[in-house]
Amino acid sequence: MPCFEQVKQGLESAGQAHVLQFWPELCEEERDVFLEELAQLDLKGLKDHCEGAAKAAASPPDSLDHHIEPIPPEFIGSVKKSGRDSLEEWERRGKIHIWCTSNALRHGGGANVQTLPSVLFRYIMTSEFTLAPTETFFKENNYFGLEPTNIVMFEQRMIPAVTFDGKVILKDKGKIAMAPDGNGGLYQALVDNKVLEDMKKRGVKYLHVYCVDNILVKMADPVFIGFCVSKGADCGAKVVEKAYPTEPVGVVCRVRGVSQVVEYSEVQPQTAELQGPGGELVYSAGNICNHFFTRSFLQDVAEKYKDQLKQHVALKKVPFVDAHGVQVKPSKSNGIKMEKFVFDVFEFSRNFVAFEVVREDEFSPLKNADGSATDNPTTARNSLLAQHCRWVTSAGATLLDKYGNPLPLPSVSADDSPPAQCEISPLVSYFGEGLEQLLKGRTIHTPFVLDEKQTKKLQAQ
Numbered sequence: 001m002p003c004f005e006q007v008k009q010g011l012e013s014a015g016q017a018h019v020l021q022f023w024p025e026l027c028e029e030e031r032d033v034f035l036e037e038l039a040q041l042d043l044k045g046l047k048d049h050c051e052g053a054a055k056a057a058a059s060p061p062d063s064l065d066h067h068i069e070p071i072p073p074e075f076i077g078s079v080k081k082s083g084r085d086s087l088e089e090w091e092r093r094g095k096i097h098i099w100c101t102s103n104a105l106r107h108g109g110g111a112n113v114q115t116l117p118s119v120l121f122r123y124i125m126t127s128e129f130t131l132a133p134t135e136t137f138f139k140e141n142n143y144f145g146l147e148p149t150n151i152v153m154f155e156q157r158m159i160p161a162v163t164f165d166g167k168v169i170l171k172d173k174g175k176i177a178m179a180p181d182g183n184g185g186l187y188q189a190l191v192d193n194k195v196l197e198d199m200k201k202r203g204v205k206y207l208h209v210y211c212v213d214n215i216l217v218k219m220a221d222p223v224f225i226g227f228c229v230s231k232g233a234d235c236g237a238k239v240v241e242k243a244y245p246t247e248p249v250g251v252v253c254r255v256r257g258v259s260q261v262v263e264y265s266e267v268q269p270q271t272a273e274l275q276g277p278g279g280e281l282v283y284s285a286g287n288i289c290n291h292f293f294t295r296s297f298l299q300d301v302a303e304k305y306k307d308q309l310k311q312h313v314a315l316k317k318v319p320f321v322d323a324h325g326v327q328v329k330p331s332k333s334n335g336i337k338m339e340k341f342v343f344d345v346f347e348f349s350r351n352f353v354a355f356e357v358v359r360e361d362e363f364s365p366l367k368n369a370d371g372s373a374t375d376n377p378t379t380a381r382n383s384l385l386a387q388h389c390r391w392v393t394s395a396g397a398t399l400l401d402k403y404g405n406p407l408p409l410p411s412v413s414a415d416d417s418p419p420a421q422c423e424i425s426p427l428v429s430y431f432g433e434g435l436e437q438l439l440k441g442r443t444i445h446t447p448f449v450l451d452e453k454q455t456k457k458l459q460a461q
């Protein structure tokens with residue numbers, strides 16, 4: 001059991017003695033739980049954290065408009081602008097790297113890329129709130145047929161939310177309001193959970209990192225990996241062309257000559273609207289939270305740079321207990337959550353590249369609840385269905401609606417009328433490949449689900 005006096009002293013010297021104001025009212029069990037929680041805090045760093053948060057919230061960040069420039073074209077690859085040969089070559093190289101990792105683990109080297117199936121190691125970072133539900137979800141679904149030991153789940157750190165005058169917020173009489181430390185908490189979490197050692201042991205050299213809110217993500221995309229490795233990159237980012245100047249996505253660009261992502265909130269509209277000679281947006285490389293890293297780059301970040309990552313301020317409505325111990329749900333922002341961003345390591349890269357992909361194929365974010373205009377569960381589902389309709393149609397099949405009438409070619413945008421119910425299992429096709437031999441010349445009634453069982457049936461016909 002942690003020592004109460006020590007914790008109390010730590011809080012006092014951080015200027016946070018108020019955290020214990022309801023201590024006399026807590027029962028023994030509540031005290032034990034609270035003391036455990038307080039002992040987990042970085043009490044030495046608490047003063048800096050609280051003062052830093054209040055200071056950062058009071059002073060808006062410098063405008064970056066005069067310091068930004070686009071990434072030079074020689075550091076950008078593009079699915080749209082590259083020939084078939086280059087794309088196939090990157091894909092081939094990417095597959096070799098993926099296969100080599102799995103083979104090194106199984107046989108201690110000497111990959112035979114023709115015959116080995118690819119084993120991928122998945123590292124899933126969650127917050128304190130989502131670890132147990134994520135584990136349960138995987139278990140309940142039998143790990144989706146994957147080998148459980150190849151899936152590593154780990155938690156990012158939580159840090160206290162702070163008032164505008166730098167005081168830790170009490171969520172309850174015996175509980176601090178904690179918030180995850182942002183997606184850039186990844187680098188600290190890799191260290192805390194010894195994940196880099198695990199990667200090393202398994203022979204992992206390259207990582208494809210993405211945030212979960214994109215239904216169209218191409219996990220471990222061999223084309224992207226092949227592109228980045230062939231350019232000798234230690235760090236890379238997939239981008240899509242921005243749909244309109246003020247679209248709420250970060251822009252991959254350079255600031256004072258250094259590659260980084262500038263968030264949509266950090267530039268003036270007139271900068272976002274700047275156009276090149278052909279009318280194209282100057283800052284068009286929209287960040288989709290989809291990155292390539294070499295393990296050795298991550299190792300460098302963990303050893304040398306992790307503590308230099310910027311802290312970003314997020315102003316939030318944080319429920320709290322008032323001086324009388326009454327729980328309050330604020331109607332306007334009352335608290336500061338400090339977050340680190342996953343892409344803030346780009347500036348430490350020695351060779352950063354960007355790779356532009358096709359939005360309709362790779363980016364349909366889920367940010368809002370149904371009922372809002374964009375980026376909600378319905379638009380996400382429609383994007384996936386529309387993509388699968390396109391795959392089936394380009395494999396040479398004709399889709400029929402439920403009355404037996406031929407469906408028009410699926411629209412490129414998922415925002416129009418809902419696409420036909422046509423879904424291809426990722427166990428059958430990763431990105432539309434292999435469908436022609438199954439579907440060419442067929443007439444298919446929707447709803448249609450092409451899973452492994454249906455595939456076998458079609459093969460037998």
Ligand SMILES: CC(=O)N[C@H]1[C@@H](OP(=O)(O)O)O[C@H](CO)[C@@H](O)[C@@H]1O
Binds near residue numbers: 263
């Ligand atoms: C801190 C962070 O990761 N910001 C990302 C992230 O934005 P959010 O609005 O925070 O979800 O996802 C966007 C793409 O969906 C990306 O453009 C942006 O740069």
